[in-house]
Amino acid sequence: MxxxxxxxxxxxxxxxxxxxxxxxxxxxxxxxxxxxxxxxxxxxxxxxxxxxxxxxxxxxxxxxxxxxxxxxxxxxxxxxxxxxxxxxxxxxxxxxxxxxxxxxxxxxxxxxxxxxxxxxxxxxxxxxxxxxxxxxxxxxxxxxxxxxxxxxxxxxxxxxxxxxxxxxxxxxxxxxxxxxxxxxxxxxxxxxxxxxxxxxxTDGATGPGAAPVAAAEPPAGLGHAAPPATGWEAVSLARDPRRPRAEAYLAAYFTGRESISGDRSGGTDPGMLCGFGVREGRTVAYAAQCGTATLPAGYRTAARLIRLADRLGLPVLTLVDTPGAANDAEAERSGAGGAIADLFAAVATARVPVTTLLIGEGGSGGALALAAPGNTWATPDSYFSVIAPELATAILKRAPEETRATADELKLRPQDLLSLGVIRGIVPPAGK
Structure with missing residues (x-):
């Protein structure tokens, strides 16, 4: 030059x-x-x-x-x-x-x-x-x-x-x-x-005349294969400590990957894994919850990841698995509401396709912020709910023993989510 x-x-x-x-x-x-x-x-x-x-x-x-x-x-x-x-x-x-x-x-x-x-x-x-x-x-x-x-x-x-x-x-x-x-x-x-x-x-589609970006396929299920019979069984399967978590899904999905870390605002969240990986010869960005309450730094890191993938013309895969957003005083001081709002905006405005797989707990808005509208899938051992059954029972002033019945009323099983149009489908186990 x-x-x-x-x-x-x-x-x-x-x-x-x-x-x-x-x-x-x-x-x-x-x-x-x-x-x-x-x-x-x-x-x-x-x-x-x-x-x-x-x-x-x-x-x-x-x-x-x-x-x-x-x-x-x-x-x-x-x-x-x-x-x-x-x-x-x-x-x-x-x-x-x-x-x-x-x-x-x-x-x-x-x-x-x-x-x-x-x-x-x-x-x-x-x-x-x-x-x-x-x-x-x-x-x-x-x-x-x-x-x-x-x-x-x-x-x-x-x-x-x-x-x-x-x-x-x-x-x-x-x-x-x-x-x-x-x-x-x-x-x-x-x-x-x-x-x-x-x-x-540099694997993305950018610049004049760039071809449309194809969506990433959802990963195959790695855990329990049969859909749950009741709402409480769905909750129990999702909370099972033996259930495969995000790290197992990412390892099975990608042949190689590199991680980004941190929200560039002073925070990190080990319960949110973000980065880029190789899937069948092409780059896919990923943001994956690990089953813990997501911190504001986790939401900000995921938003950073999605906006970077959008600029570079790379498809995004998100894995949803959280009981909900962290709700302690420190999370509020760290701007939980603003961080969740920013992630909702990043997903909503992404020009590249976002694919979501619900692999465990889907706890309220703290989980929904990472989910792709119209392109969310679920594993058989997962659930998605407006609120946890225990909390719903308490809010309704019901006796604790009514929690199982409340879980059924919330229609949170994968098959319920499918019939309601919340998800596109239930992914089969690997090899099926």
Missing amino acids: PVPKDTSAPDGPLGWRGYDESRARAATRTGEGESVVCGTARVGDTEAVLIAFEFGFLGGSLGERTGDRLEAAYTHARERRLPVVSLIATGGSRMQEGMLALLQLQRVARQSALTRAAGLPQIAVVRDPTAGGGWATLGAGADVILALPGAQIGFAGSRVRPPDADPYAYTAEAQLTAGHIDAVVRQEDLRGAVGRWLALL
Whole structure:
């Protein structure tokens, strides 16, 4: 790709004394003419635009020439319809260029947004250290964020943090725990991980003239084969601790998969598995509940997954299995209602097809938020209900021994759901 010509004034746009000498020393030491090197390459079987930061060149800082290179790289990616992989190590904006350097963040943010709107994936590999605007644009703004173990990551660099700041909070591991990155990957595993991600994310139908996306087929049932005789039996089968859960369904459905993690707002939910997998040679995105009460972070992560799949032209599979949304005080403080509303909106507005399989408990709106309107299926050992039978019994002021009868009245069995038009069908067991 063409490299912008250097038209900078002596000692830079601010006339910062000694700036030219600093750049010359950095060029001699690193062999590079700027803090980023951009080009195209194949990672695995996928061609991509690569952006690599050279931290040895003035701390990988962003200046006007850096912005020129980054804009050229993103423009080239859109023209060639290539994904973008950024290998980031930066201290932030270049002080010797003042506000003109800081303004480059707006350029980078715009180029990233244009590339996102074009349906092209962006992957960030965050190295040590990554701080300031480089983290807040190229890093945190990527679709998938991988980080090297122990990398220092944060908007605040090490020299500008409060003196009593917890140093662990600025590590890759802490960022993963807080839901801000997707995975910590060892250096020796990085090429393989990026190659797998590129293959998964570039399999979609996007761009002018893209063909319609075919829906994912629902998985086969893995548990109890016979439909339940009563409502309470349906509830008992769904709550059976021996029943296959989401992990078993995903393992049987996909030949390979990669996970995303976190809601990018400070939270994670181990009871919501999200990512992309290979099903019969094509990529399918998935969001799967694991039988626990779903946290607000889980709903936000699922919404992030569905919107990313929608942009990339990839079908979505959701697995519903939850007694309901988490309803404790912490869940309310974390915005349970808003998170559920956002997931409802993500499913409702998705342009790609969403397929849902109810594999266990379908507890009220906390389960329905993940379900596809008109394309939801159920296993024989599942149920879907407006409310749990025990809670319905309590609300109706009935005696506890009437819970079983209440379960029948709720019409929550798979065959009831089918007759009511709530689901499209009951999936047979594998091999049937």
